[in-house]
């Protein structure tokens with residue numbers, strides 16, 4: 001923990017023991033729902049899994 005501070009939201013989420021939290025908006029424009037363990041954007045990971053065929057689901 002000597003390194004850079006992580007998101008406050010992420011730190012709080014970790015203390016709460018939840019797997020996801022809402023952090024800063026993703027650089028791709030997603031709403032900021034992220035995994036607590038990695039800080040990675042959930043929507044981005046979903047996009048990767050599904051592949052480029054699901055672009056219609058971006059809204060909301």
Ligand SMILES: [Zn+2]
Nearest residue numbers: 026030041044
């Ligand atoms: Zn994203």
